[in-house]
Structure formats: structure tokens, C-alpha cells
Amino acid sequence: MAMSCIRLGVEEEVLAEIKPSESEREKARNTAEKAMSLVKSVLQDLGIRDAHVTIEGSYAKDTWIRGNLDLDLFILLHPRNCLELIESGIVDEIASRLSAAGFTIEMRYAQHPYLRVLVDGIWVEIVPGCAIPDPDSPLTAVDRTPFHRRYVVSKTTPEMRDEIRLLKSFMKRIGVYGAEIAVQGFSGYLVELLVINYGCFRSVLEAAQSWKPPVVIDVEGHHRDQRALVKKFKDAAMIVVDPVDPDRNVAAAVSRQSLARFIVASMLYLREPRRDFFHIPGRKEVHAPAPGSVLAVYGPRAGNTVVALLESPRRLSPDNIWGIARRTLRAARRLLERWGFSVIDATAYASEDGQRFIVLVELESRTLPPLQLHLGPPAWSTGNAQRFVEKYRSDETAVGPWITEDGRLAVARRRRYTDALELLRSRVDEWLPGSAKGFRVQVSTLPGVVDRLQGDELAWLLETGYKAPGWMKPRR
Structure with a gap:
């Protein structure tokens, strides 16, 4: 390994705590075999004999972290009738039979329904897809997954897979691991590609010190012209070409904020490597604070922090409610700024039950003075100056007009809204x-x-109130 890929003592310590134990591996193997047997039996009962049942995800690639195992079981159906079977309710059929057999199940929805079933204490996701011959022609969003698994397995050594674990643990701790809307960060496959491209955990962190959006990485060198990639994915903060489908950006979900957070955390870790930059399974969780403790952190800022609490009449999927929350946040911030309120920070949070979310906007001041300066044209722009004077000299709600030192006309207009709460309500x-x-x-x-x-x-409110996350603060 290159010098930068030599692990520090703290990384060896962390790896020992995040690498799955032999007993955990054995339990995962047994559960995977049991789940596959169950699903194959159900498919046979349904008369579906040409489906391929396979285990995918981080378990199949051996890049999973101790205590963070979700088994992904894929049912790859023949392309000739794949979509028809999915749309006709094959997942419902499987769910019904497994439920009748006494298993705990949860229905989930993405592009199409999928199923979670609890097998021997481990959640197994049962996902239908199509057994496509070529990854650049998928019929559903999950059809490339087996190609991704084969690529990662073929390109990584056991030592590299441990480096992937370190990078996943690092990203989980700093809050950028996951491509879902709630995080807008790095997917597991993207983390694996970064280690494949740079060689190890530390090399990825070192490379990040020269990143600026749009970051472009083409692991297999499929594209000669990076400018064409930037044009193709023009709004992307990061572009990582999918080795198995060169027209796809694996990093499409990564936001500028998540990219920036990773760059800063990498910079700080390289300067001062510490355990608290990593997610350690089983680490003692912080109990929910009391409301009074939250208010104490905000102090006098609390009165200038506007909060909108929105509750849904029905339960929504995580991506759905997070999407609504982010759209609401952007619109509320734009409205406040348009009416003259200065925003210090704005953020949102959606509950895990999918029934409510919070939009929080911290302002320099919740209230504004009753008058606002409005500058007009210079006096020598006679036509515009005349219109300005005529408009405001008889306006009893305004003060002025007057002429400033530099010869411009000016007036002080009354604000329509001086309270942010009144504006939003x-x-x-x-x-x-x-x-x-x-x-x-x-x-x-x-x-x-x-x-x-x-x-x-x-x-979440407490963390938002502190602003600086724990890993950004100096060691005490």
C-alpha cells in the first residue's frame, strides 16, 4: 500500500470495533440462506420458476459495518414478463404468504413496492427486479444492482473492504452517508467506488482537499472529455461515472452541503485523527434533551428562531415527507428574504413516522423597523426623477422624498410586514x-x-442550536 494508505492506530482501533464478528457473520449467513429458501418456496408455489433469487447489497460485497446489517434479497424476474408480474402484485402475494406463515412484514414503496420481512431478528428487504442482460438498459431502478455487486467484488481485496468500512463509518458520523433525500449524501456504492479509485480511506480524505464542485471522477476512464460530463450533469455537485453504466452519475444525490461537510471533516481529521470522527456501533446514545435544555442552548436567539410545525393527516414514506419538507423550507426562506428579513440559518427535519416535519429559520431579528429606505433615481435622470417625486410626495404613509448627498432621490416607506410570524401566518x-x-x-x-x-x-433542535457538530469542535 502507498504511504498514505498505512493505517493509524486510531483507525485500527475503530476497524476492530466496526468489522463484523464471526458470530455476526454466521448469523447473517444462516439468515440469508433461510430467507432465500423461503422466497424460492413461495415463488414455486406461485408458479414462477424462471426467477433468479440473489443476495445483494453491502453484505454480499462484504463491506457492511457491525450492527448495521440489512439483508437485500433480490427477485430477478425474466425480462419478458418482469414488469407485468411486478405491476400485478407479486410483492403483495409474497407478503401475504409470509405473513400467514407468522413472519413480521412491512410494505415499502419506491419506484414499485418492495417488502421487509423480519427473519431471525434481522430485517430482510425483498426487492423485485428484472434480470437484464445489459446494465445500460434497465427496466426498473434496481436492475443494475447485481452488476454493481459483481464489479465491487472483482475490484476489491479484503484489505480494501476494510478501508471501505472505515470510510462508511466516517461518513455516518459526520452525517453524509446515504443517498436518500433526508441526507443527500454518499450511497454505499459511491463509497466503494471512491476507495476503488483512490485505494484506501486516507487517500480519499487527502484527495478531497483538492475537490471543488463539480468534482468529476471516472474510475474506468469511460469519458475523455470531462467538460462534456459537466455539461451533461450540469447541476451536480459531484459526478462519479458508473463503471457499469457510463451514462449514469452515481453521485447524483450528493448535495453541495454534504460535499462541503465531507471536505471540511476530512481536513480536520487529517490534522487531528480522533475516534469521535467515526460512527462506532453500540456507542452510548445521547438521551433526548428536555425542552428547557434546548432553549438554554439557543438563549436570546430562541425568540428570533421561527419554527413551522406541519402535521400530515396520513403517514408518508421517508422520501416523500422529506421532499415536502425541503420544498417548504426553500419557499418559506424565499418569502422571508423577499420581505426584508435576514436569515442566519434555515433547516428542516422530518419525523421517522412520516407524519410531521419541522421547518426552522433563524433570523437576525424576528421583527423589523417600521420604515425602510428606498432609493430612487439621480436628480439628473429627469423623467424618472419626476415620476418618483410625483409618486411619493403625496403618499402619507411614506417619509420624504428627499435628496441624498450623492444627488439621488430617496424615501422611507412603511413596511407591510414587520413581524416574521405575521408574514408566514x-x-x-x-x-x-x-x-x-x-x-x-x-x-x-x-x-x-x-x-x-x-x-x-x-x-435535532439541540444540535441545530449548537451549530458546530461535535466532530468540528476541538478536543478538550
């Missing part, structure tokens, strides 16, 4: 997206809503 239709129709909406300052929040919501 009176113009709900302007910042609430159509997808949130029917939601119950409560807008308040932080002290007015904190007693209605609970558990993870309060923990």
Missing part, C-alpha cells in the same frame, strides 16, 4: 407546497413550540 399559501395540502400548520417562535416536540426532534 398570513401568507401560508405562498410557502406551503401543494403536496402539503391538508397538513395542519403551526407557526411560532421556538419557545412557543418546543413543548410540543419530542425525542429525536428535540435532539
